[in-house]
Amino acid sequence: MSDIKHSKIIILGSGPAGYTAAIYASRANLYPLLITGKNPGGQLMNTNEIENWPGDINKISGSELMNRMNKHAIKFKTKIISDTINLVNFKKKPFLLSGEKYQYTADSVIIATGANPRYLGLKSEKIFKGKGVSTCAVCDGFFYKDKEIAVVGGGNTAIEETLYLSNFAKKIYLIHRRTNFRAEKILIDRLQKQIKNKKVVLCLNSIVKNILGDLSGVTSLVIEQKIFEETREIIINISGVFIAIGYIPNTNIFINKLEMNNGYIKVMNGMHGSFTQTSVPGIFAAGDVIDHVYRQAITSSSSGCMAALDSERYLSSL
Numbered sequence: 355m356s357d358i359k360h361s362k363i364i365i366l367g368s369g370p371a372g373y374t375a376a377i378y379a380s381r382a383n384l385y386p387l388l389i390t391g392k393n394p395g396g397q398l399m400n401t402n403e404i405e406n407w408p409g410d411i412n413k414i415s416g417s418e419l420m421n422r423m424n425k426h427a428i429k430f431k432t433k434i435i436s437d438t439i440n441l442v443n444f445k446k447k448p449f450l451l452s453g454e455k456y457q458y459t460a461d462s463v464i465i466a467t468g469a470n471p472r473y474l475g476l477k478s479e480k481i482f483k484g485k486g487v488s489t490c491a492v493c494d495g496f497f498y499k500d501k502e503i504a505v506v507g508g509g510n511t512a513i514e515e516t517l518y519l520s521n522f523a524k525k526i527y528l529i530h531r532r533t534n535f536r537a538e539k540i541l542i543d544r545l546q547k548q549i550k551n552k553k554v555v556l557c558l559n560s561i562v563k564n565i566l567g568d569l570s571g572v573t574s575l576v577i578e579q580k581i582f583e584e585t586r587e588i589i590i591n592i593s594g595v596f597i598a599i600g601y602i603p604n605t606n607i608f609i610n611k612l613e614m615n616n617g618y619i620k621v622m623n624g625m626h627g628s629f630t631q632t633s634v635p636g637i638f639a640a641g642d643v644i645d646h647v648y649r650q651a652i653t654s655s656s657s658g659c660m661a662a663l664d665s666e667r668y669l670s671s672l
Contacts, residue, residue, distance in 0.1 A: 358457045361387040363665055366439055367466035369396025370651045371641025373423035374658030375464045380430035382666045388434045395420035396468045398651055401493050444611050444634045462636045462665045465619060466658055467604040469642035473597055478565035486572025486594045491515040498594050500524045504575055506562055507598035513537040513545050515598045520553050527590050529557045529577060565595060603643050619643050630661040638664050
């Protein structure tokens with residue numbers, strides 16, 4: 355491992371939050387260093403079409419959007435290094451970060467390492483990822499207009515995804531491994547209305563065994579349903595399946611280093627700035643590592659902007 359690299363600001367993560375933080379920090383002449391992590395571009399790299407990015411009237415792919423953000427950050431002289439941080443020391447100053455390739459120190463750190471959706475663990479999920487298997491109804495729901503689809507899950511996310519998709523899909527099969535939903539009552543009440551309208555079909559006590567398809571994408575699901583003591587296998591013909599069983603924030607290396615809640619980094623949410631300040635002064639967080647509710651590219655970008663402004667204010671106060 356070579357000599358330690360020092361920067362005023364180090365940004366961890368190269369999704370919308372990380373790149374936006376880099377653009378703002380660069381324009382403030384703070385010469386940030388952005389460390390990409392294992393998944394450059396983040397979750398958007400798996401999104402085929404985006405239609406709700408403000409200002410882009412035509413469809414744009416997630417990879418194209420992230421490539422544009424990358425070029426934008428580089429234009430303002432952000433230094434980008436392909437490395438993955440696996441150890442941090444936030445007790446000493448400057449802060450110390452150890453990567454697979456190099457060691458780094460920084461006066462301020464912005465954590466934008468994102469979150470990964472939970473999957474069922476089926477091989478077929480990987481085969482049809484982006485070809486009928488999705489984890490984001492807001493991103494991909496429109497493409498299933500008047501088609502029959504499935505949603506897997508039983509919490510708030512699954513019900514919310516189902517209700518959102520009911521605006522587009524012809525019919526939705528909601529597959530849940532239990533008989534009771536863990537979602538809020540108001541969401542369940544709304545769901546019941548869609549069930550009455552025959553827009554949603556419940557498949558309770560059911561698990562997905564396999565996802566089937568062809569070159570065009572997903573064509574059907576094999577589910578195993580338990581009714582009393584009997585277990586039966588059912589094939590449902592669908593065009594797409596939305597996995598809504600939660601997200602896993604990429605925050606393992608910050609355990610016992612920062613205050614967290616269910617794996618998400620706690621921030622101050624300040625009314626007068628310092629919105630993205632963590633439990634350690636000088637360490638800021640943005641994007642999906644602080645957000646389990648909205649999880650949109652634009653909300654990640656906005657918090658990345660705030661993190662850069664908070665970091666700039668912190669450095670000015672030193």
